Amino acid sequence: MAGTAAGPLDGVRVVELAGIGPGPFAGMLLADLGADVVRVDRPGGPVLGIDPARDVTNRNKRSVLVDLKAPEGPVRVLDLAERADVLIEGFRPGVAERLGVGPDACLARNPRLVYGRMTGWGQQGPLAERAGHDIGYLALTGALGLIGRPDEPPPAPANLLGDYAGGSLYLVVGVLAALHHARGEGGRGQVVDAAIVDGTAHLTSMIHGMLAAGAWQDRRGRNLLDGGCPFYGTYEAADGRHLAVGALEPQFYAEFTRLLGLDPEQAAARDDMTRWDELRTAVADRFRTRTRDEWAAVFEGSDACVAPVLSLGEAPVHPHLAARGTFLDHAGITQPAPAPRFSATPGAVRRPPARPGADTAEVARDWGLPARGDEDEPAIPRPQEDR
Incomplete structure (x- = not known):
C-alpha cells in the first residue's frame, strides 16, 4: 500500500477469517496500527445487517472472497497463511479444523505463524461447544453482577465490556506478544486462545483484590465504584439528561459540593456511610434544579470531576475530544x-x-499468490457457517 501512512505494525501481514463482533474489531485495531490486514470473506456472509461500506470495523483492511466449502477454498487460505505473520479466526472450536484451515494445517505451511483464536467460552471446557453472547460471558465471570442498582436487574452494557475489552483487546495483546516471540532468535509461531470469559475475568483483578482485603462487598450498589457511593455515580438533571460524578478524593469532593451549592452539613455526610442515602437524595435534588448543560457550565474548568453524559452523536463535537481529534470523518x-x-x-x-x-486481485498481486483465474468471481449467497 505505497503512499499511505505507516503505523508501528507496518510490514506485518495479517489474515482475518471473516466473522462478527470481537474478531473484526481486533483486525481493525491491527490495521489501524499499520498492519496489512486481508479479510477472507465468504460468499454471502457473515453480515451485521448494515451496509458493508459503513462497517467501520472493516476500515484499513482489504478483502478477498473465498468459499471455504469449495475444493480450492482451504488451499487459498493456506496460501495466504504461508505468507502471513498472523492469522485470526472466530469460529467455534473445531470448525476451522473441519474446514481445513486449523492451526495444524496453517503452521505446517508456516511454522512462524501466530494463529489467534477468538471465542467466548474458549477452546476447552464444558461450555466450549455452546453458543453464547457477550451478556452471558459477563454473567458467568461476575462482571455483570457488578453493574446496576441493587433493586433492579443488571443492565445490558452494550457489548463493549465482554466482546471488545475482554475479547478483542486480549486477542491483540496475545497476538502481538506471540509475534514478538516468533520473531526472536529461534522463535516459532504458536496458537493464542483468547476467550472472552478469560479476558473479562482478568479485567476484574483489582476488585477481586479488594474483595479479598475486605474493601469490597460482593453485592451490587454497596461499594465505592459501583454506584453505592453518592459521590461516584450518575444523576438526572432538570431536562431529563444526566451528569456523571466522580468526586472521590476529599479535595475534589469539596470542590464538587461547593459548586453544586450543597449545604455544608449535608456535605459532611461523606464520611458517614449511614448517611449516604441522605446525601444521595440531597445531591439528586440539587441536580434537578438545572439542565444538564447548565450544570456542565457550572463545573467547567473545575476539578470537581463532573461530566455531562453525552450521546454518541454529541461526543465528537465536545471541545476536548474535538481538540484531540478523538473522532474523525473519513469516507463520509x-x-x-x-x-x-x-x-x-x-x-x-x-x-x-x-x-x-x-x-x-490486488492482494494476489501484492502477496505473490498463485493466479487462479477467479479473482473477480461474484459473491453468491450461501448459508452462513455455524459458529
Missing part, C-alpha cells in the same frame, strides 16, 4: 480515530471499510 463516516497514539509511527485511517471480495 464519523468514527473514532485510531488509538493509542505514537510519536514516531502514528496510526491512520488509510482506507474505507473493505467491500467483500473487492481486493482479491
